Amino acid sequence: MSLKQQLNDAMKAAMKAKDSLRLTTVRMVLAAIKNREIDQRAELGDEDIIGVLSSLVKQRKESVALYREGDRAELAEKEEAELAILQEFLPSPLSEEEISALIEQAVTETGAAGPRDMGKVMKIVSAQTRGRADGKQVSDMVKSRLSS
Missing domain, CATH: 1.10.1510.10 (Uncharacterised protein YqeY/AIM41, N-terminal domain)
Incomplete structure (x- = not known):
């Protein structure tokens, strides 16, 4: 339905x-x-x-x-x-571990090496987390992952 x-x-x-x-x-x-x-x-x-x-x-x-x-x-x-x-009516929210796994997968897919590649990673991760995670939280997690 x-x-x-x-x-x-x-x-x-x-x-x-x-x-x-x-x-x-x-x-x-x-x-x-x-x-x-x-x-x-x-x-x-x-x-x-x-x-x-x-x-x-x-x-x-x-x-x-x-x-x-x-x-x-x-x-x-x-x-x-x-x-x-x-x-x-929204799907169940994702845990931080699940979001981190999606971020790692996106980083590997895009070959992201630093903060300059944040847009590429966010494009993929945002599509997968839409409605299931806070965009600000996802953005902060991507930013910290790419800066490390």
């Missing part, structure tokens, strides 16, 4: 259960997907939908940090609840 179909099924289930938070969150995701489809003039595949979900997750994490900083606990809790719902 495609990710888009899972989202539609989740929306229907939330309607039946009268779970307003889940319903509004899933509707927001479907609207973001629809907007991206309109922009690209093509239907999105699961990989592209994971990209949309990843950007929404990143936005939620940033919002939570800002709300906590501004002593707005009730808004931060709402964002955290939405974040939990969004993460249900």
